[in-house]
Amino acid sequence: MTAITENQEETQVEGRWLQLKKYSRRNPTVAIGLGLLVIMVLVSFIIPFFIADPLRMNPIMRLRPPSDEIWFGTDMFGRDIFARVIAGGKISLVVGVMVALVSTVLGLFIGIVAGYVRVLDAILMRIMDGLMAIPGVLLAIALISLAGASITNVIIAITIPELPRVVRLVRSVVLSLREQVFVQAAISIGMPVWRVLFVHVLPNTLAPLIVQASYICASAMILEAILSFLGAGTPPEVPSWGNIIAEGRTYFQISPWIIFFPGLFLAITVLAVNLLGDGLRDSLDPKIAQRMR
Amino acid sequence: MYVYLIKRAIAVLPVMLVVAVVVFLLMHLTPGDPAAIIAGDYARPEDIARIRKQLGLDQPLHIQFFKWLFAILRGDLGVSIFSNLPVSHLIAQRIEPTIMLSLSTILFSVLVAVPMGVWAAWRVGTSVDRLVMIFAVIGFSAPVFVIAYALVYVFSLQLGWFPVQGYTPIGEDVFGFLRSIALPTFALGMVYIALIARISRASMLEVLSEDYIRTARAKGTSEGSVLMRHALKNASVPIVTIIGIGIALLIGGVVVTESVFNIPGLGRLIVDAVLSRDYPIIQGVILVFSAAFVAVNLLIDLSYTFLDPQIRY
Numbered sequence: 001m002t003a004i005t006e007n008q009e010e011t012q013v014e015g016r017w018l019q020l021k022k023y024s025r026r027n028p029t030v031a032i033g034l035g036l037l038v039i040m041v042l043v044s045f046i047i048p049f050f051i052a053d054p055l056r057m058n059p060i061m062r063l064r065p066p067s068d069e070i071w072f073g074t075d076m077f078g079r080d081i082f083a084r085v086i087a088g089g090k091i092s093l094v095v096g097v098m099v100a101l102v103s104t105v106l107g108l109f110i111g112i113v114a115g116y117v118r119v120l121d122a123i124l125m126r127i128m129d130g131l132m133a134i135p136g137v138l139l140a141i142a143l144i145s146l147a148g149a150s151i152t153n154v155i156i157a158i159t160i161p162e163l164p165r166v167v168r169l170v171r172s173v174v175l176s177l178r179e180q181v182f183v184q185a186a187i188s189i190g191m192p193v194w195r196v197l198f199v200h201v202l203p204n205t206l207a208p209l210i211v212q213a214s215y216i217c218a219s220a221m222i223l224e225a226i227l228s229f230l231g232a233g234t235p236p237e238v239p240s241w242g243n244i245i246a247e248g249r250t251y252f253q254i255s256p257w258i259i260f261f262p263g264l265f266l267a268i269t270v271l272a273v274n275l276l277g278d279g280l281r282d283s284l285d286p287k288i289a290q291r292m293r
Numbered sequence: 294m295y296v297y298l299i300k301r302a303i304a305v306l307p308v309m310l311v312v313a314v315v316v317f318l319l320m321h322l323t324p325g326d327p328a329a330i331i332a333g334d335y336a337r338p339e340d341i342a343r344i345r346k347q348l349g350l351d352q353p354l355h356i357q358f359f360k361w362l363f364a365i366l367r368g369d370l371g372v373s374i375f376s377n378l379p380v381s382h383l384i385a386q387r388i389e390p391t392i393m394l395s396l397s398t399i400l401f402s403v404l405v406a407v408p409m410g411v412w413a414a415w416r417v418g419t420s421v422d423r424l425v426m427i428f429a430v431i432g433f434s435a436p437v438f439v440i441a442y443a444l445v446y447v448f449s450l451q452l453g454w455f456p457v458q459g460y461t462p463i464g465e466d467v468f469g470f471l472r473s474i475a476l477p478t479f480a481l482g483m484v485y486i487a488l489i490a491r492i493s494r495a496s497m498l499e500v501l502s503e504d505y506i507r508t509a510r511a512k513g514t515s516e517g518s519v520l521m522r523h524a525l526k527n528a529s530v531p532i533v534t535i536i537g538i539g540i541a542l543l544i545g546g547v548v549v550t551e552s553v554f555n556i557p558g559l560g561r562l563i564v565d566a567v568l569s570r571d572y573p574i575i576q577g578v579i580l581v582f583s584a585a586f587v588a589v590n591l592l593i594d595l596s597y598t599f600l601d602p603q604i605r606y
Contacts, residue, residue, distance in 0.1 A: 126307050126308070126311055127311055129307075129308045129311065130307075130308050130309075130310070130311020130312045130314070130315060131311070131315065132541075133308050133309070133311075133312050133583045133586055133587050134312055134315060134316070134579060134582075134583045135541050135544040135545050135579075135582055135583070135586065136541065136545055137544070137545030137548055137549070138544070138545070138548065138563065138578070138579045138582060139315075139579070141548075141563070141564070141567050142316075142319050142567065142575050142579060143319065144567075145567040145568075145570055145575065146319065146320065146570075218434065222436045223545075225436055225438075226436065226437075226438070226545070226549055229438055229549065229552070230548070230549065230552060230564050230567070231564070231567075231568055232564075232567050232568070245438065245439075245442075252442065252445075252446075253450060253457075256442075256446055256450075259442050260442075260446075263436070263438075263439035263442065263443070264439075266436055266439060267431075267434055267435040267436065267439055270434040270435075270436070271430065271431060271434035271435075274430060274433060274434050275430065278430065
């Protein structure tokens with residue numbers, strides 16, 4: 001009896017594995033993006049247990065170039081750049097994912113309200129237009145300079161400028177859904193509004209939202225690095241990629257590796273998320289591409 | 294036509310009003326006493342009281358807002374807390390490098406990106422197309438300061454072709470200006486090129502599959518004329534639109550680029566103001582940048598009538 005179930009399970013697992021292989025062959029961008037991202041996540045969350053403390057200073061080992069022992073070299077305080085870059089990855093990923101999550105959930109809510117309640121629509125969309133007219137970097141650094149530097153504040157400060165993009169997307173989907181026959185039918189048989197929203201509207205917003213969320217994640221990671229680089233992001237003692245680069249600026253001419261490695265990791269991680277977004281966009285629904293603009 | 298022009302211009306007003314409200318509220322909704330925050334950690338109570346009075350923070354919120362708004366409409370952006378100079382004066386001092394850098398980046402990006410996109414669409418599916426697309430994805434993912442430092446490392450430190458940082462005004466020395474603006478333009482242009490090339494390619498692809506392109510080719514029009522006169526002209530509306538939307542990205546990039554290359558422009562002004570919490574300057578610079586963004590997009594909206602005669606208002 002047990003042997004049979006085990007066997008079944010095995011074939012099921014194999015079947016899934018095969019499906020995965022097929023999917024990635026058909027969507028190479030998703031596979032590459034997701035693969036890179038999984039490596040980044042594993043590296044950022046597991047390796048820190050096995051390597052040096054990213055905050056430990058070692059004045060004798062100042063500004064050492066990369067070598068077999070110290071892979072990425074050390075900075076002006078003798079801190080290990082490899083450990084710091086790995087620690088920075090965790091912060092970047094957390095900020096990116098949190099901003100994507102919060103702005104998607106909030107934007108979904110506001111977008112549905114705007115698309116469904118005519119009176120609020122005009123007001124909400126004017127506010128969103130206004131928010132979109134303020135360049136994101138400026139709005140975010142202004143918010144941070146008042147609220148103070150912390151990771152939570154960075155997430156909030158980046159979410160606010162990203163929000164209008166989600167709201168506009170959700171609203172446009174809701175507006176076109178409202179005209180669809182199946183939604184009209186649901187309303188006409190007296191389905192309560194919340195059920196129409198949950199059963200008919202919400203599932204149809206998911207595909208474009210997932211794609212948009214991945215772009216927001218990528219843009220949030222860049223924004224976080226920019227904010228920290230400008231001195232208005234994560235607190236200076238936190239080893240985020242932007243902070244490491246900002247600290248390395250003074251030593252750039254003699255020790256370029258301090259800037260090179262966090263920069264490279266940032267670019268690769270953002271690239272991975274963007275590839276994932278592009279691939280998902282093409283594989284989920286070719287029509288989304290037009291709406292994203 | 295003129296009715297549309299006026300209508301479109303009026304539609305800008307609520308957007309700018311929201312911008313003004315947001316910029317105003319920035320200072321008043323954040324937790325804590327703005328006067329105490331501005332005064333810093335070592336302020337005495339009388340310093341805080343002085344700043345509160347100087348900023349009018351002792352008055353009701355709506356009165357503060359309208360006073361502030363009317364002052365702005367008169368061109369008075371307030372007074373810097375630290376230097377005690379009028380903010381409009383400080384902005385005027387710093388605006389030239391920012392405008393020059395933005396213009397050179399837009400010019401350079403359009404000149405590079407549009408031909409790239411056209412070429413990729415013309416040779417769709419080939420290695421040229423794939424290279425352009427790979428470049429577009431990478432260019433869009435690499436943060437501006439990472440590109441900037443890579444360029445400085447190669448072209449300034451290793452090859453010595455360009456200065457590491459600094460800015461020479463065009464009025465002083467034209468050649469020096471070009472040398473000082475070259476690397477910032479390349480670095481800032483990368484993301485913009487990626488964006489424009491991508492849209493140019495998509496828009497051209499759509500147009501190239503139209504019947505009139507086949508007709509033009511069938512009647513023996515040269516390929517260059519087909520691409521430029523028949524296709525690109527019809528593909529121009531989305532391209533021009535993305536150039537306008539991309540200005541927001543460009544402004545964010547300008548702030549970073551000016552910091553990397555030590556260019557004394559508006560970006561440096563606002564970063565320094567943020568670090569010293571000089572609030573009137575932060576508000577003033579955000580307003581100026583937002584107004585520029587809205588104005589450019591208004592002009593682009595209006596340009597559609599010239600680009601595409603089918604669009605009539």
